[in-house]
Amino acid sequence: MESYIASFSKSRSLLILLLLQWNCITNFGSHAQGQLIPEDEVQTLKTVSAKLNNGYWSISRMSCSDGGQSFNKTFADKIFSRVICDCSFNHSTVCHVTNILMKGLNLSGVLPAEFGNLTHLRELDLTQNYISGSIPTSFAKLPLVNLSLLDNRISGQVPDEIGQIATLESFLIDGNSFSGKIPDFIGNWTNLGRLNIQGTSMEGPIPSTISLLTNLTELRISDLGGPSMGFPNLQDLKILQLLILRNCLITGTIPDYIGDMTSLKTLDLSFNMLTGGIPNTIGNLPLLVNLFLTNNSLGGAVQSWVVNSKQHFDVSYNNFTESSPTSCQQSNVNLASSLSSTESNSVPWCLKKDLPCPMKAKYYSLFINCGGSNMSYEGNEYEEDSSPLGPSTFHSSSSNKWAYSSTGTYMFYDKANFIASNTFNLNVTGPEYYQTARLAPSSLKYYGLCLRRGTYRVQLHFAEIMFSDDQTYSSIGRRIFDVSIQVNENTSFHC
Secondary structure, three states: OHHHHHHHHHHHHHHHHHHHHHHHHHHHHHHHHHOEOOHHHHHHHHHHHHHOOOOOOOOOOOOOOOOOOOOOEEEEOOEEEEEEEEEEHHHHOEEEEEEEEEEOOOOOOEOOHHHHHOOOOOEEEOOOOOOEOOOOHHHHHOOOOEEEOOOOOOEEOOOHHHHHOOOOOEEEOOOOEEOOEOOHHHHHOOOOOEEEEEOOOOEOOOOHHHHHOOOOOEEEEEOOEOOOEEOOOOOOOOOOOEEEEEOOOEEEEOOHHHHHOOOOOEEEOOOOEEEOOOOHHHHHOOOOOEEEOOOOOOOOEOOHHHHOOOOEEEOOOOOEOEOOOOOOEEOOEEOOOOEOOOOOOOOOHHHOOOOOOOOOOOEOOOOEEEOOOOEEEOOEEEEEEOOOOOOEEEEEOOOOOEEEEEEOOOOOOOOOOOEEEOOOOOOOOOOHHHOEEEOOOOEEEEEEOOEOOEEEEOOOOOOOOOOOOOOOHHHOOOOOOOOOOOOOOOEEEEO
16 A cells, blocks of 8 residues: 555656646746737838848748747858847737837838838838938838938938938938938937938028037038038037038137037038138147038148048048147148248248149159059069058158149048959959059049159049949949049140
């Protein structure tokens, strides 16, 4: 009897243990199976994916609870698909997509209005794709915090409805082909930290409502069309770290309050119509590493804090009346052609307008292999142009026959190269000089120096070695050739 009781007791314990194990398995399984995306949201994701020709997603109701297998793919640092879900709804049984990041994947098609049906979407980042169309008004229904459409083929006007998204903290639309003016409603985005509107074909003026965006740390606007305008009121934007207002048709003087932006690291006001002097308050900015004021009409003296700076400063092509340097390149400071007209022999030639010849003209030919090494072709010797310098540089060749001036820095990519090669192995035939080029983010000017009187034939050789020959992000770009050849009364050119 005792043996039977003991045996029964062991069997009962085993049965209870098995029941407990089964209960744990079924509870875990039901919990995982219960974290589902609603069916209508699944259908929306499938529609969006199809319209963007997206072959990277495998969508089902379980896609938020499979450890990222359905959505997440990484190919390189800036080429990836990533989807984030919030599965805390209905006692952790329902998931909603909150973040969609698909960067550098060469997605195509028209920007889907169906994104507006993802009612919990807080971030949409479609940077560097091949997407066309316009910004759908349905985006106004979303609680978006971050919206990035950088470097696509988006066009049309930014719709008024987008101004209703009061939650926005980042709005990035650089490198597209928008139309119309920068809208006044940007002043509604008082939580905005980043506003990027560079190279969009939009028109100014910059609206006065920008003064309300006091949380901005990054403001980038460039290449505006339309009428000229005074300097926008940015006095209350005191926490800016990056301020770019390049080629925005801005007139008047640089305001002293720029010196109150003590977090400022980059200030780019180049290619405007600014007058007056450089405010000394800017010299007190403790974190400033990039100052680009090239191609304005600034006057007065070039201050010692500019000339002696070890940072990347560029004040070339202005109308300053006084300058103490003995060369155009002081450390990292570019001063080329920065003085108004002067006949003084004590002023270095490279500081004067149009870089007049400092000696008797003696050259009658000039051949440069831009971005490449010395080479010979058809009896002509092409000079090397392989200097790695770029952000604020005036470089005169060792032969003193030519020089170049380069302006601009690549944002957030300090190691970017200023020399280009045939990255995509494009089928470029011909001489070696078609395989390399010199790059500049903002401006690049070459000078032939001290050419003798006479008639010259100018040949400029171009080949596409940067943009791929296909319908991908790498093919997006606009080649704008603005070739200006300056001559004096003793020289003529045939092109």
